[in-house]
Amino acid sequence: MGRPPCCDKVGIKKGPWTPEEDIILVSYIQEHGPGNWRSVPTNTGLMRCSKSCRLRWTNYLRPGIKRGNFTQHEEGMIIHLQALLGNRWAAIASYLPQRTDNDIKNYWNTHLKKKIKKYQTAVDSYKTSSGSGSGSGSATSTASHHQELTPRGYNAEAPTLPRFGQAASTYASSTENISRLLEGWMRSSRKANTSTTAATTTTTTCLRLQQQQSVNNAPPLSQEELESLLSYEHLGGGTGWEKSSAESSLHGRALSTVADDDYEAKPRLDHTQQQQQPQPLSMLEKWLLDEATGQVEGLMELSDAMF
DNA sequence: AAAGTTATCAACCGCTTTTCG
DNA sequence: TCGAAAAGCGGTTGATAACTT
Numbered sequence: 001m002g003r004p005p006c007c008d009k010v011g012i013k014k015g016p017w018t019p020e021e022d023i024i025l026v027s028y029i030q031e032h033g034p035g036n037w038r039s040v041p042t043n044t045g046l047m048r049c050s051k052s053c054r055l056r057w058t059n060y061l062r063p064g065i066k067r068g069n070f071t072q073h074e075e076g077m078i079i080h081l082q083a084l085l086g087n088r089w090a091a092i093a094s095y096l097p098q099r100t101d102n103d104i105k106n107y108w109n110t111h112l113k114k115k116i117k118k119y120q121t122a123v124d125s126y127k128t129s130s131g132s133g134s135g136s137g138s139a140t141s142t143a144s145h146h147q148e149l150t151p152r153g154y155n156a157e158a159p160t161l162p163r164f165g166q167a168a169s170t171y172a173s174s175t176e177n178i179s180r181l182l183e184g185w186m187r188s189s190r191k192a193n194t195s196t197t198a199a200t201t202t203t204t205t206c207l208r209l210q211q212q213q214s215v216n217n218a219p220p221l222s223q224e225e226l227e228s229l230l231s232y233e234h235l236g237g238g239t240g241w242e243k244s245s246a247e248s249s250l251h252g253r254a255l256s257t258v259a260d261d262d263y264e265a266k267p268r269l270d271h272t273q274q275q276q277q278p279q280p281l282s283m284l285e286k287w288l289l290d291e292a293t294g295q296v297e298g299l300m301e302l303s304d305a306m307f
Numbered sequence: 308a309a310a311g312t313t314a315t316c317a318a319c320c321g322c323t324t325t326t327c328g
Numbered sequence: 329t330c331g332a333a334a335a336g337c338g339g340t341t342g343a344t345a346a347c348t349t
Contacts, residue, residue, distance in 0.1 A: 014318080014319075015317090015319095015342090015343085016317065016343085017317085017318085035334090036334090037334070037335090038333075038334080051319090051334090051335090052318080052319080054334085054335075055317095055318075056317095056318085058335095058336095059317080060317080087338065088338085089338065090336070090338085101336090101337075101338085102318090102338095103316090105338075105339085106316050107316090109339095110314065110316075111315095
């Protein structure tokens with residue numbers, strides 16, 4: 001507190017990173033390892049503040065980061081975890097090890113928020129038309145679970161990220177990130193971007209439906225669409241949750257308990273280790289599964305309450 | 308075809324928490 | 329134990345592509 005902002009100095013560049021800057025940063029980190037960010041701009045000649053370098057590395061250049069193409073499974077997990085944990089993106093990201101909190105946050109704000117709002121509208125109109133007005137108990141239940149699970153500090157239940165310097169063996173895969181970034185940089189059009197994902201397609205479909213509905217003054221969603229949104233599989237539960245273990249982050253995490261203290265004491269394994277060491281579901285994860293099967297409605301009500 | 312609007316996401320901001328000397 | 333630096337975090341902004349009028 002009270003420190004001057006690190007990026008206010010004259011000559012500090014802002015805005016998008018160029019591939020050249022990325023390459024400089026990655027090669028420096030490959031050579032020296034991440035950490036000591038203060039010295040990075042000085043030693044590399046990058047006209048960026050140390051914080052900017054760190055963020056660029058952690059959010060985009062770090063090995064093992066998956067970008068775009070959110071699967072339905074990931075989408076479901078985000079929706080569910082957001083209902084449980086609120087906007088604690090780092091905690092949510094800890095369940096999706098290949099995703100950064102920033103990425104999840106953006107995806108939530110741009111896609112899922114709308115989707116849930118739309119879903120809630122559908123539920124409300126469905127309830128109104130069918131004449132049932134009650135049913136807030138599960139929401140309360142979910143909220144109380146939330147409180148129980150997050151009694152203390154702000155990242156209490158999130159597995160802590162490894163400190164820089166602990167994952168120094170995996171820099172090689174940064175080249176993948178770099179080439180991907182270069183690819184993106186060279187694309188003149190954003191058209192060819194990663195917008196053809198199932199998730200985006202679903203969102204687009206929803207938006208188109210919404211447009212049609214607003215024109216026709218029709219109910220927000222058909223029963224089929226509603227059920228599709230509600231389905232357990234869509235929420236990342238059921239067979240989808242269990243069978244997709246190869247891509248499931250749950251199996252890889254170094255979690256054995258939900259106790260906050262233990263959680264904090266157990267740093268996440270790096271991604272190689274995660275892929276090799278399937279772990280049994282923790283109590284929280286089991287509970288998540290239970291929630292997904294039984295309290296979808298409550299989840300949606302809770303989500304709605306946050307808007 | 309141009310202008311206006313909306314959607315997307317990388318990057319920044321400002322604050323809190325953690326680490327370290 | 330204390331203070332400074334580093335790291336972590338969530339919210340917000342700004343540039344630009346895509347879409348609509």
